[in-house]
Each structure stands twice: as structure tokens, then as C-alpha cells.
Amino acid sequence: MRATTIHGTRDIRFSLDVPDPTIQQPTDAIVRVTSACICGSDLWPYRGENDITAGDTIGHECIGVVEAVGDDVRQVKVGDFVVVPFDHCDNTCAHCRAGMQSACVNLGMTSSGQGEYARVVQADGTLVVVPDVGEQGPDKALVPHLMALSDVMPTGWHAAVAAQVRPGGTTVVVGDGAVGLCGVLAAAQMGSEKVVLMSRHEPRQAIGRAFGATHVVAERGKEGAAAIKEITEGIGADAVLECVGTDQAMGTAFAVARPGATVGFVGVPHGVELPVRRMFQKNVGLAGGMAPVREYLPHLLGLVLDGSIEPGKVFDLTLPMDKVAEGYQAMDERRAIKVLLEP
Amino acid sequence: MRATTIHGTRDIRFSLDVPDPTIQQPTDAIVRVTSACICGSDLWPYRGENDITAGDTIGHECIGVVEAVGDDVRQVKVGDFVVVPFDHCDNTCAHCRAGMQSACVNLGMTSSGQGEYARVVQADGTLVVVPDVGEQGPDKALVPHLMALSDVMPTGWHAAVAAQVRPGGTTVVVGDGAVGLCGVLAAAQMGSEKVVLMSRHEPRQAIGRAFGATHVVAERGKEGAAAIKEITEGIGADAVLECVGTDQAMGTAFAVARPGATVGFVGVPHGVELPVRRMFQKNVGLAGGMAPVREYLPHLLGLVLDGSIEPGKVFDLTLPMDKVAEGYQAMDERRAIKVLLEP
Numbered sequence: 001m002r003a004t005t006i007h008g009t010r011d012i013r014f015s016l017d018v019p020d021p022t023i024q025q026p027t028d029a030i031v032r033v034t035s036a037c038i039c040g041s042d043l044w045p046y047r048g049e050n051d052i053t054a055g056d057t058i059g060h061e062c063i064g065v066v067e068a069v070g071d072d073v074r075q076v077k078v079g080d081f082v083v084v085p086f087d088h089c090d091n092t093c094a095h096c097r098a099g100m101q102s103a104c105v106n107l108g109m110t111s112s113g114q115g116e117y118a119r120v121v122q123a124d125g126t127l128v129v130v131p132d133v134g135e136q137g138p139d140k141a142l143v144p145h146l147m148a149l150s151d152v153m154p155t156g157w158h159a160a161v162a163a164q165v166r167p168g169g170t171t172v173v174v175g176d177g178a179v180g181l182c183g184v185l186a187a188a189q190m191g192s193e194k195v196v197l198m199s200r201h202e203p204r205q206a207i208g209r210a211f212g213a214t215h216v217v218a219e220r221g222k223e224g225a226a227a228i229k230e231i232t233e234g235i236g237a238d239a240v241l242e243c244v245g246t247d248q249a250m251g252t253a254f255a256v257a258r259p260g261a262t263v264g265f266v267g268v269p270h271g272v273e274l275p276v277r278r279m280f281q282k283n284v285g286l287a288g289g290m291a292p293v294r295e296y297l298p299h300l301l302g303l304v305l306d307g308s309i310e311p312g313k314v315f316d317l318t319l320p321m322d323k324v325a326e327g328y329q330a331m332d333e334r335r336a337i338k339v340l341l342e343p
Numbered sequence: 344m345r346a347t348t349i350h351g352t353r354d355i356r357f358s359l360d361v362p363d364p365t366i367q368q369p370t371d372a373i374v375r376v377t378s379a380c381i382c383g384s385d386l387w388p389y390r391g392e393n394d395i396t397a398g399d400t401i402g403h404e405c406i407g408v409v410e411a412v413g414d415d416v417r418q419v420k421v422g423d424f425v426v427v428p429f430d431h432c433d434n435t436c437a438h439c440r441a442g443m444q445s446a447c448v449n450l451g452m453t454s455s456g457q458g459e460y461a462r463v464v465q466a467d468g469t470l471v472v473v474p475d476v477g478e479q480g481p482d483k484a485l486v487p488h489l490m491a492l493s494d495v496m497p498t499g500w501h502a503a504v505a506a507q508v509r510p511g512g513t514t515v516v517v518g519d520g521a522v523g524l525c526g527v528l529a530a531a532q533m534g535s536e537k538v539v540l541m542s543r544h545e546p547r548q549a550i551g552r553a554f555g556a557t558h559v560v561a562e563r564g565k566e567g568a569a570a571i572k573e574i575t576e577g578i579g580a581d582a583v584l585e586c587v588g589t590d591q592a593m594g595t596a597f598a599v600a601r602p603g604a605t606v607g608f609v610g611v612p613h614g615v616e617l618p619v620r621r622m623f624q625k626n627v628g629l630a631g632g633m634a635p636v637r638e639y640l641p642h643l644l645g646l647v648l649d650g651s652i653e654p655g656k657v658f659d660l661t662l663p664m665d666k667v668a669e670g671y672q673a674m675d676e677r678r679a680i681k682v683l684l685e686p
């Protein structure tokens with residue numbers, strides 16, 4: 001099949017001769033990808049920050065049509081239109097039952113999402129069928145919003161859950177990437193009274209406001225913290241979403257949190273040193289990690305289908321999949337927030 | 344007055360000529376100390392791990408009788424028998440109202456608790472009167488339990504609150520010091536089904552069992568984690584209380600937590616490097632810090648007065664205050680769990 005592969009730092013290719021994924025376990029399914037996208041976390045290996053094996057496929061976000069299923073698959077069938085959570089789970093083990101599907105004992109990951117086909121392990125536990133989709137696929141206007149449910153929206157939601165966003169109060173979102181913007185949307189949905197997005201970029205600020213941000217703080221560092229302090233009447237934020245993964249972002253998150261608050265973090269940490277003394281002195285907690293997408297997906301799919309949320313607004317560039325390298329470049333240079341790929 | 348002072352590493356003295364504390368603000372009170380004790384955290388400066396000023400008074404846990412009050416004090420009066428939370432608060436500011444009195448904007452600390460008198464700032468917000476205590480003081484059998492309410496019991500309680508202990512499930516307590524034992528008591532009171540104390544010391548194990556520990560794990564490190572895994576049927580603990588403050592204890596806490604769990608920490612961290620990657624990968628959170636004693640005190644006082652809890656069992660050595668140096672030595676050498684001091 002044709003699929004995106006990584007060969008070195010800033011060397012992304014759309015390869016024409018990648019082996020087709022196949023049913024390897026009776027719980028597997030193969031999904032024909034109808035939409036894919038590039039994740040902020042794909043930029044870590046792209047930038048050489050993570051080890052890679054040259055020639056490996058890349059891409060873990062996709063939606064599409066079930067093409068084949070293993071003998072034990074009961075909940076989905078060939079022809080179903082599905083959202084594919086990037087983290088695959090059986091949805092029955094003790095961790096899944098506790099709502100922590102990202103720690104499933106049978107955890108798997110989409111590994112060729114930016115290709116023609118993706119293998120899904122634990123298809124029954126993982127895949128969520130989009131109802132009433134005919135052969136021509138879902139309504140075109142819905143596609144970006146469905147696509148956002150594979151990772152970015154549930155990840156922003158997880159940040160808000162981990163930070164214990166509650167109705168009323170103030171939420172601060174550190175990071176104006178697609179995940180941070182989805183964090184804004186999540187906090188607003190959960191009823192946070194003030195939602196503050198820290199962002200210096202006008203197009204991102206605009207999406208943040210559309211998603212429910214009541215305040216935008218363009219300042220960074222100490223000035224940014226001072227601005228937050230003013231918005232929160234000197235108290236600090238009740239919940240903080242750290243959606244970047246760098247030490248600087250984490251430092252900002254702890255600086256703006258009120259005593260007793262929780263920082264929810266979902267950016268894969270790179271070079272982060274947690275300020276344990278400050279956390280102790282201020283009683284500011286930290287929680288989060290890889291999002292249990294399957295846990296939130298049914299609820300979020302409902303919100304998309306009834307028009308309550310439009311997370312697909314984070315996509316500001318759409319490319320044919322064979323131009324995927326351009327997409328990585330645009331996101332790396334922050335010319336695009338998030339790139340949607342079409343086969 | 345006579346009071347305990349610190350002069351260098353392992354140099355504790357009971358001095359005879361310390362200036363009497365005085366009312367300095369109209370919100371102050373002076374408490375005549377009728378019982379005091381030594382805190383595990385007093386051992387940090389004792390061991391030279393914290394900077395000190397030679398000759399400073401030490402000791403932040405006490406109970407006693409109100410001796411004098413400032414002009415603005417309304418809630419307590421001379422002659423009241425009170426528990427003195429180690430952290431003083433106005434109990435009216437935004438942080439106090441949020442239950443985070445340890446971050447009060449008017450925060451103060453008891454600084455001569457192991458002496459004849461202690462100054463309490465924000466007396467109205469801080470002190471809790473023990474009802475129906477006559478001139479001869481509280482029932483002798485109650486004294487250790489009341490004494491434990493000044494710090495150690497609310498601190499163990501805070502660990503359990505921070506770790507989100509809930510009815511059912513499994514709690515693991517790392518640390519068999521007085522705080523850890525009070526953490527066991529707290530978790531049991533909160534309805535944790537299994538409460539596992541990690542301890543190698545028989546007398547501490549016995550108190551732990553009396554406090555509600557259902558299991559005791561004597562192994563440490565990897566073997567200890569394996570034992571916990573067996574007790575939790577391979578899943579890990581729902582809540583973990585880290586009651587030591589060392590890097591090793593924190594490492595153990597994260598090793599035994601199930602995905603999605605929270606480690607509650609109340610030991611002042613010394614040399615702790617948080618495993619942020621592991622926290623992310625396992626979705627294990629961290630919360631805690633200095634306990635907001637005043638927040639929990641009314642509830643805990645009720646539990647002591649109706650006989651539901653007997654936290655004073657952590658005291659296994661009582662000394663006259665002029666033998667305070669012996670008390671520090673006994674705790675330093677782990678010959679005593681916690682030392683009660685009488686004037």
C-alpha cells in the first residue's frame with residue numbers, strides 16, 4: 001500500500017510500496033483510511049527528538065471504513081464507518097473498566113494512520129462506529145470533526161478531566177496547539193466560567209475564542225503569570241491544562257495555579273523537571289498522561305453528531321496524502337495548526 | 344520562658360532564658376503549652392539537612408490553654424483549652440475558603456511549640472477550642488489524641504484526601520512513621536477496603552493494624568512492589584500515600600500505583616526527582632503538600648471526642664520537656680515512633 005514513512009530528521013516520505021497490514025490475531029481489524037492527520041507528537045521524531053527506525057510508517061490518527069475483521073470480532077463489521085482511537089484497547093480489562101484504557105493490558109497503537117490501511121488490534125474494544133453513514137461516507141462537513149475524535153479532542157478532554165475542571169471557576173490553558181485549543185473546548189463544555197488561553201498567535205486566538213475562551217493572554221513567563229493573577233483576582237487558576245510538554249510550559253502551568261489546584265498534562269514530556277518543592281509548598285497537583293480515547297469517545301461523538309462541538313476547526317490546512325511531507329513542514333514551522341490528510 | 348532551641352546538627356537544648364512570646368498584632372493569642380511533641384520534620388534540621396539559625400526555638404506542635412489574646416480576637420478567650428494547628432490561618436481568605444488554609448494569605452507557624460508558651464497569629468481563624476475542659480485540663484487519656492490533632496493526624500488525613508481515597512478499593516501507605524500510621528487510620532476511616540502498610544518494624548506494624556491496616560508488606564523495593572501487585576490482583580493500588588519525603592519512598596509510591604491512581608504526598612520532599620515520564624505513561628498523578636490542618640480539625644476533633652479514632656497511639660515515648668534532647672535522639676535513631684513532651 002501507499003503510506004507515510006519516516007527516514008530521518010525532517011525526512012518524511014509518502015512511500016508506494018509499504019506492505020499491506022493484515023489480520024494477525026482473531027481480534028484484529030483492518031481499516032481503510034478515508035481521512036488522516038498529523039499530530040503535534042509526530043513532530044518529536046520529525047525533529048529528531050525521538051529515536052526512529054528509518055523506513056517505519058508513522059501516523060496514529062485516522063478514520064475510515066472497516067475492510068476486514070478477524071474471526072473473533074463481533075461489534076464491528078466490514079463496511080462500518082469508524083473512528084479509530086490512536087490507542088487500541090480491549091475495553092474489558094481492569095484498567096479499561098476503571099476508565100484508563102490507555103493502560104489496557106492489551107494496549108496497541110495505530111502505526112500506519114497516514115497510509116491507505118491501518119491495522120487495529122482489539123477491534124471490538126477500540127473502534128466506535130459512526131451511525132447512519134452510507135457508502136459515500138459521512139457528510140463532508142462532519143469529516144474534520146470526526147477526524148478530531150481519533151486523538152486531539154479526546155486528548156484535550158483528558159487534560160481537562162485530569163485537571164478536574166468543574167462548573168464555575170477559572171481554567172487556564174497553556175499551549176495554543178490543536179490539543180490546547182481542544183482543551184479550551186473541553187473546559188468550556190464542562191462549564192468552566194472563565195477559560196483563559198495563553199496564545200500569541202491571532203489565528204489560534206480566534207479558534208480559541210470560537211471554542212469558548214473568555215480571555216486570551218498573549219504575554220509569557222512572569223508577565224503572563226501576572227496577567228493570569230489579575231484575571232483570577234489574585235488567587236490563581238482553579239485548573240490548569242498543560243498541553244505542550246516542555247519544561248517552560250510546565251513551569252508556567254505551576255506558576256498560574258492556585259493552591260489546591262491540579263495541572264492536567266497531556267503533552268508528552270520532553271526535558272521536563274517537575275518543581276516538587278513548589279508543588280508541595282503550593283499544594284498544586286499534577287495528573288494526566290496518554291488519553292484513554294475510548295473512554296471519552298462515545299460521549300464526544302454524540303457532541304459532534306448533535307452539533308454541540310466542532311473540534312475539526314483546528315484543521316487549517318488540508319492536503320492530499322502524497323503531499324504529507326509538506327504538511328509536516330507546515331506544522332513544524334507553525335504555519336499550520338493541524339493538517340488534515342486525504343487519500 | 345523555658346523552651347527548646349536548636350544550635351547545630353544534633354544539638355538540641357532546653358534553654359531557660361528564651362524571651363516570652365508577646366501579643367504583637369491584635370489578632371494574636373498566646374497559648375500556655377500543656378503538651379507538645381516532636382515531628383518527623385524536626386529531624387531534618389536536627390540532622391543538618393535544613394539550614395538553621397543557632398539558638399532559634401523549634402517545635403510546631405502543641406495544645407494548651409489560651410493565656411492572652413489581642414484586642415481583635417473574638418472566637419477564643421483566656422482560659423480556653425485549644426488545639427493549635429501548626430499552620431496558622433485567618434480562615435477567611437480565598438485560599439482558606441477553598442479549604443487550603445496552608446496557603447492562607449496571612450499564614451503563620453508555631454515556632455516555640457516545644458516551650459512554655461507559643462504565639463499564634465490569626466487566633467480566631469486558627470485555634471479550635473476543645474469543649475467542656477475544666478481547669479484541671481482534659482481527661483488524661485485524651486491528651487495524646489488531642490495532641491495528635493495539631494499536625495500528625497491532619498497530615499496523614501491530608502495524604503489520604505490528596506490521594507483521593509474512596510470507599511472500597513486499595514490504599515497503600517509508604518512510610519511507617521507517625522504520619523504514615525495516621526495515613527493508615529485516615530484511609531480506614533474513609534472506607535478503603537484494603538489498607539496496606541509498608542513496614543519492617545513490628546511495633547509500627549502493630550499500631551498500623553490497630554489503625555486499620557488489613558495487610559502489612561515488609562519487603563522493600565522491587566520485592567515490595569511485587570507483594571503489592573499480588574495483594575491488588577495484578578492491578579496496583581487505587582490510592583498511594585507517600586509519607587516520607589525521600590526519593591526512594593516516592594519511587595516506591597509510583598511503582599505500586601495503578602494507572603489512573605494518585606499519589607498523595609505529605610513528607611517534605613528532600614532530594615526527590617519526580618519520574619515525569621513514568622507518571623505520564625502510567626497516568627499516575629501526584630498531589631499534596633503542607634496539610635491545611637484547620638480544614639480537617641473540627642471533623643477530626645469530633646472523631647477523637649466520640650472515640651472513633653485514637654491517633655495518640657503513635658506516641659510511644661513520653662518525656663518531660665527538659666529531656667527533649669533525648670526525645671530527638673530516640674526518634675533520630677528510630678527507637679521511638681513519636682515523642683510526647685510534658686512541661
